[in-house]
Each structure stands twice: as C-alpha cells, then as structure tokens.
Amino acid sequence: MARTVIPFGPQHPVLPEPIQLKLTLEDERVVEAIPAIGYVHRGIEKAGELNEYPQNVFLVERVCGICSFIHALCYCQGIETLLNLEPTPRSKYLRVVWAELHRLHSHHLWLGLLADAFGFESLFMQLWRNRERIMDVLELTAGNRVIISTCAIGGVRRDISQESAKIILETLDYCQAELDKLASTLLRDSSIRSRTVGKGIITREQAVSLGAVGPVARASGVAQDLRMTGYAAYGALGFEPVVETAGDAYARLKVRFRETYQSIGLVRKALAEAPEGEIIARAKGNPQGRTISRVEQPRGEVLYYIAGNGTRNLERLRIRTPTFANVPALMAMLPGSELADVPVLVLSIDPCISCTER
Amino acid sequence: MVEQDKATPVTPPSTGVTVAIPQGASIENLERISLDELIPRVSALAKEGWRLVTLTACDIGGAFEVLYHFDRDLVLSNLSITIPAGQKLPSITGAYLCAFLVENEIADLFGLEVEGLPIDFHSHLVLASAAAPTPLLKQPRSERGGSNG
Numbered sequence: 001m002a003r004t005v006i007p008f009g010p011q012h013p014v015l016p017e018p019i020q021l022k023l024t025l026e027d028e029r030v031v032e033a034i035p036a037i038g039y040v041h042r043g044i045e046k047a048g049e050l051n052e053y054p055q056n057v058f059l060v061e062r063v064c065g066i067c068s069f070i071h072a073l074c075y076c077q078g079i080e081t082l083l084n085l086e087p088t089p090r091s092k093y094l095r096v097v098w099a100e101l102h103r104l105h106s107h108h109l110w111l112g113l114l115a116d117a118f119g120f121e122s123l124f125m126q127l128w129r130n131r132e133r134i135m136d137v138l139e140l141t142a143g144n145r146v147i148i149s150t151c152a153i154g155g156v157r158r159d160i161s162q163e164s165a166k167i168i169l170e171t172l173d174y175c176q177a178e179l180d181k182l183a184s185t186l187l188r189d190s191s192i193r194s195r196t197v198g199k200g201i202i203t204r205e206q207a208v209s210l211g212a213v214g215p216v217a218r219a220s221g222v223a224q225d226l227r228m229t230g231y232a233a234y235g236a237l238g239f240e241p242v243v244e245t246a247g248d249a250y251a252r253l254k255v256r257f258r259e260t261y262q263s264i265g266l267v268r269k270a271l272a273e274a275p276e277g278e279i280i281a282r283a284k285g286n287p288q289g290r291t292i293s294r295v296e297q298p299r300g301e302v303l304y305y306i307a308g309n310g311t312r313n314l315e316r317l318r319i320r321t322p323t324f325a326n327v328p329a330l331m332a333m334l335p336g337s338e339l340a341d342v343p344v345l346v347l348s349i350d351p352c353i354s355c356t357e358r
Numbered sequence: 359m360v361e362q363d364k365a366t367p368v369t370p371p372s373t374g375v376t377v378a379i380p381q382g383a384s385i386e387n388l389e390r391i392s393l394d395e396l397i398p399r400v401s402a403l404a405k406e407g408w409r410l411v412t413l414t415a416c417d418i419g420g421a422f423e424v425l426y427h428f429d430r431d432l433v434l435s436n437l438s439i440t441i442p443a444g445q446k447l448p449s450i451t452g453a454y455l456c457a458f459l460v461e462n463e464i465a466d467l468f469g470l471e472v473e474g475l476p477i478d479f480h481s482h483l484v485l486a487s488a489a490a491p492t493p494l495l496k497q498p499r500s501e502r503g504g505s506n507g
Contacts, residue, residue, distance in 0.1 A: 034477060035459075041484040045467075046493050211410045211456040229432055289384055292427065292434060303427065305414045320412035320460075328456035357484055 001026045006339075010039050014117045014343040017353035021346070025339060033334040035327050037357055044358040048317030053079060053287055053308070056317065058149060060304075063319060064355040065146050066106045067297045069098045071319075072151035077231060078293030078306040079153050079283075088281050091155030092233040093274035097168070098142070098150055099232070099295075100263040100270070104175070105134040106298035107256045107263070110350045111186065114253065117347050118195050123185060130178045137168050155280030165271045172264045179260055186257055196250035200333035200345040203247055212329040213322045214300020215259070216349050219244045219251035226296035237269050249348040256298075256350070286310050297322055299350050321355035388425075388436040396426075396439055397448060403428050404453040408435065413457065415464045417496045422470055426450070441470070449474035459483070467494040 004025045010018030018039035024032040044063055048056050060075045061068040073095055080087060087095075108131035115123035135145045141164050142148035150158050160168070186192065202212065207220040217224060218241055225241035227234040242258045244251035287308025294303050300322030307315040326349045333345055391399055404410075411427040411434070418440070424447060426437040441447055447464070449472050450457045461472045462483040469481070469492035481491065 036479075038482060038484045038486060041486070041489075043493055208407060208409050209404070209454070209456075211412075211454065224429075224432060226432070292385055292436075294434070301411070301429075303411055305425070307416065316414075316416050318414045318416075320414075324459065325412070325456075327459060 003031065008033075008342055008346070010036075012343070014113070014347050015351075015353075016113075017351070019351065019353050019356075021334070021342070023334070023339070023342065028339045030334045030337050030339060030342065033331050035331065037353065039357075040354055041357040042354075045317050045319060048319075049314055052312040053314055054153060054283075054312075056314070057152060060319070061147050061149060063321065063358055064297075064352055066109060066352060067102050067299070067355075068147045069102045069151055070295055070297045071302065072149070073099055073232070074293050074295040074302055074304045075306070076151050076153050077295065078291050078304050079287055081291045081293065082287035082289055082306065082308050083153070083283055083285055085154055085281055085283055087155045088278045089275050090159075090277045091279050091281075092236075093270045094156045094160055094279065095151065095232040096234060096237065096270040097160065097267050097274075098138075098148065098156075100266045101134055101138055101168075103298045104260055104263040104267075105131050105138070106350075107260045108134065110256060110298075110347075111253070111260075114344070114347055115192075117343050118191065120191070123182065126178070126182060130175050133171050133175055137164075137171050140164055140167060152280055153283045155278070157280070159279050160271070160274075168271065169268060172267060176261065176264050179257075183257070187254065192253075193250065195341070195344050196253055196348070197246075197248060199249045199341050200337060200348055201247045202329050202333050204245075206332055207247070207329065210328040210332055211325050212300075213325045214297070214350075215252050215255040216300065216326050216329055218242060219255045220247035221245040224301075226294050226301050229294075231295060233270060233274075234266075237266060237273065239266075249344060252348045252350075286312055287314065290316075299323055299352055299355070300325065319358055321352070321358065323349065323352045323356045326351075327356070385425075385436055387434060388438055390438045390440075393439050393441060393445075393448070396437070397450065397452070399437060400426065400450045401453040403435070406430070410450075410454040410457060413460045413464060415468050415470060415494075417468060417494065419496065422447075422468060424464070424470075446471045446473040448472075449476075451476050466492075468492055469495065 006023050008021040008023050009015050010020045020036040022034040057072050060071040063071045112124045112127035139145045142150045150156050202220045204221040207217045207222050223241050223243045227239045242255050244254050288310045290307035303320040305318035309315045330349050408428040408430045411429050414425040416423045421442045423440050428435045458477050462479045465472050466481050466483050466485045
C-alpha cells in the first residue's frame with residue numbers, strides 16, 4: 001500500500017505548545033511517528049551556569065508554568081544536599097501543600113484539555129472552572145497564580161496562616177464535590193470511552209524499556225512515583241501510588257483523575273499535621289560537589305543534576321523533564337492507530353513542550 | 359556500586375586524559391567505567407530491567423564526562439565515562455531505543471558526535487538552523503581543538 005507522510009503540528013488545535021510529529025500513514029493507519037522539537041528551546045541549562053545559584057530558583061520555575069513550584073522544589077532540594085542544609089520541618093509540609101496544589105490544577109488542566117480535544121466543551125468548562133478555584137488559593141497564599149516563587153533554599157519564603165488554611169480546605173471541599181459530580185461523565189460516558197478505551201496501549205514492559213514516567217508508566221502497571229521515596233513531608237504523610245494496568249489512554253485518564261483526589265487528601269493532611277515553627281533555614285556557603293535530585297511532577301519524574309564548584313555559579317545544571325522521557329512511549333503508542341485518534345493519543349501523555357525543550 | 363566521586367583530578371580508564379571532577383558532595387551509586395565497557399554494561403542493565411532515566415553530558419575541559427542514569431525500584435544507579443574531544447560516543451540505542459532523543463540533544467548542545475543513532479537529527483533536535491552551535495561548551499568552539507570541540 002502506498003504511504004503518505006503528513007506533518008502533525010507544530011500548530012494544531014490540541015497542541016498548546018509546538019511539537020511536530022512526522023506521521024507515516026498507510027491509508028488512515030499510522031505506521032510510524034517521528035518527533036521533531038526545537039521550536040521553543042530557551043537554553044535554560046546554560047543560563048543556570050551563568051546565574052548565581054540562588055537566582056536559579058526563579059529561573060527553574062520558568063522551565064514550566066504548570067508545575068513551576070515543583071521545579072523549584074527539585075532544585076532547592078539538590079542545592080540543600082550540596083550545602084548540607086536541612087530545611088525546616090514546617091517548610092517540608094508547606095512544600096507538599098504547594099506541590100499538590102500544582103498537581104491538582106495541572107491534572108484539572110489536562111482533564112479539561114482532553115474533553116476539549118474531542119469537542120466536549122461543557123465538560124472542559126466545568127473542569128477549568130474548578131481549576132480556577134485552585135488558582136485562586138495559589139494567589140491567596142503566594143500572591144501569584146502561576147509562578148508562585150514560594151520555594152526557597154532551606155525552606156519556603158511564605159507561611160500559610162490558619163485563615164488561609166481554612167480557605168484552602170473549603171476550596172478543596174468544593175473541588176472534591178465538583179469532581180464527584182463529574183466522575184461518572186469522565187469515567188463512564190460512552191463518547192469518552194469510545195475515544196480512549198483500547199487506544200494507544202503501552203504494556204508494562206514497553207513502559208520500562210522506553211523510559212516512560214509518571215501517569216503514563218503508572219497506567220501501564222508500573223508502581224513508581226518519586227513521592228514514595230518520602231522527600232519533603234511525603235514520608236511522614238504516607239503515600240501509595242495510583243496504578244492502573246490497562247496501559248491505554250483511558251487508563252491514563254483514570255490515573256490522573258484518581259490522583260486529583262489523592263492530591264486533595266495530601267493537602268488536607270499536610271495542613272493538619274504541619275508543625276509550628278520556622279519556615280526557612282539560613283543557607284551558608286556555596287555549593288560544592290555534585291548531586292542528583294529527583295521529584296514527582298504531575299507528568300512524572302523530573303531529574304536535576306547539579307554540579308557546584310565552591311563558587312556562586314554552578315559548574316553544570318542539567319534538567320530532564322518528564323515529557324522528554326515520555327516522547328519515546330508516544331512514538332510506540334501511535335503506530336497502528338487511526339489518524340483520527342492521534343490528537344487524543346498525543347494529549348494522553350500530557351505533553352509539556354516548554355518543559356521538554358527547556 | 360562503589361562511590362568514587364571524591365578524588366580529583368582523575369585519569370579515567372583507557373582515555374589517558376586527566377580531568378577535573380568536582381569535589382565535595384557526591385553522587386551515590388556512581389561507577390566510572392571505560393568506553394569499551396559501556397555497551398556491555400548498559401546492555402546488561404537493560405536485561406536486568408533497569409529503566410534508562412537519562413544521560414548527562416559535562417564539558418570537563420578537553421574531554422566530556424557522560425553520565426548514564428538508570429532506575430529500578432526508585433534506586434538510581436549511574437555509570438560514568440570520559441571521552442576525549444574529537445572521539446565519537448557510541449550510541450546505546452541498541453539496548454535502550456529511547457536514548458536516541460538525549461543522545462541527539464548531547465550532539466546539539468556539546469558537539470559530541472554520536473555513532474550509531476537510529477534517528478539522527480544532525481545537531482538540530484533542539485537548536486534552530488540559525489542558532490549558535492554547541493552552546494553548552496565552556497569555551498566557544500572556535501577556541502578549542504579537535505573536530506568535536
């Protein structure tokens with residue numbers, strides 16, 4: 001059969017950011033997908049060498065607008081290792097609060113985008129309305145909605161007052177009630193199931209060999225989540241990963257949907273159990289040596305390799321983001337699918353291209 | 359695996375190049391190996407079910423250090439090789455196909471040529487055609503010796 005190569009992206013309705021897939025088709029069936037990136041490369045790793053290391057906290061937040069706090073958290077934990085600095089106990093719990101609020105709004109964003117991808121506009125609007133409430137509490141606690149800049153080397157920059165904590169808890173009650181209302185539509189609606197069940201299957205073995213991370217891996221039965229290592233206050237709060245086994249786009253949807261409830265529970269618990277005390281420990285000296293810091297973002301594992309040379313500037317700052325790790329899995333899930341399913345399958349890895357390119 | 363990260367300077371196995379490795383805090387489970395050992399060791403890790411997390415390349419002056427990070431059950435294991443400027447880096451895509459992306463990125467950002475790439479973006483995975491080449495080298499390419507550096 002004759003083959004046709006068509007470009008999918010870099011401009012496409014399901015792609016808020018630019019990536020191109022060169023799709024080789026036989027009739028309407030995809031037989032090969034080759035990715036092309038390079039549209040938004042910003043050279044953040046180089047900037048990380050030119051800045052002084054405390055400035056990089058603000059730089060790395062700009063790697064991704066959706067999980068900005070978690071980038072800063074990963075970087076700060078790495079620098080704290082190099083400085084032999086222990087963050088204060090209270091700050092570890094506040095870090096969990098902000099990290100999970102980011103995961104919560106990120107998963108809402110993705111669930112809404114998925115609904116939008118197949119034209120389910122009312123579901124999209126309801127999910128994003130819920131997301132706005134979470135963005136409001138980020139603004140309440142940090143003064144900003146997206147780049148909140150509350151994470152600092154040694155702890156956090158701002159405390160969360162009892163009054164703010166009360167508003168957060170009320171907001172979470174509202175969000176959970178809304179999610180309860182949307183659950184049956186998201187998980188049982190025939191149009192959603194027909195677009196996701198059995199589509200883009202990645203087996204557990206493929207997920208591991210292709211280096212998949214986050215919900216993409218967990219939807220294929222890989223019970224791996226960096227929060228299991230207990231960084232920040234996750235160890236004290238107790239954590240079990242959300243895992244599904246079908247490996248299809250529907251399983252990836254279920255993992256993210258279930259993780260919204262998990263994030264709500266973690267924020268509630270962190271606010272309830274956060275000890276009183278200082279929110280930041282004073283950092284002294286300059287980073288010396290090298291370390292690897294890993295945390296779990298909404299899209300999966302992020303890795304920071306940080307090398308210091310005893311000066312204010314780092315020798316090397318390397319960032320591997322989760323979408324970068326999930327692109328090979330996307331290349332494996334597309335062959336065999338219909339062209340009409342490609343947009344939903346691309347979306348099913350929750351691609352973040354500005355993260356990928358840095 | 360043995361932690362060997364505090365000694366400096368070091369002469370990595372079979373390269374003959376003496377390089378400066380940062381002192382101070384160190385990476386757990388890091389093992390320095392020779393270039394000849396790379397493919398067999400990586401293939402063995404793939405068979406044992408380790409996930410390739412990523413590669414990290416560093417310009418260490420006259421040579422590159424390339425670290426290979428692997429994960430199994432949330433434990434990180436790292437291999438390190440040192441490769442003189444001008445020498446080609448063998449691709450590990452035979453064991454981990456997913457490495458092609460990061461190997462292309464290293465070629466872009468460091469000018470380190472990778473041998474055996476199944477998909478070769480010819481130094482334009484992340485860099486635009488008009489972008490300055492090899493932005494992560496410590497010195498501009500024109501001031502360095504060797505075809506790679």
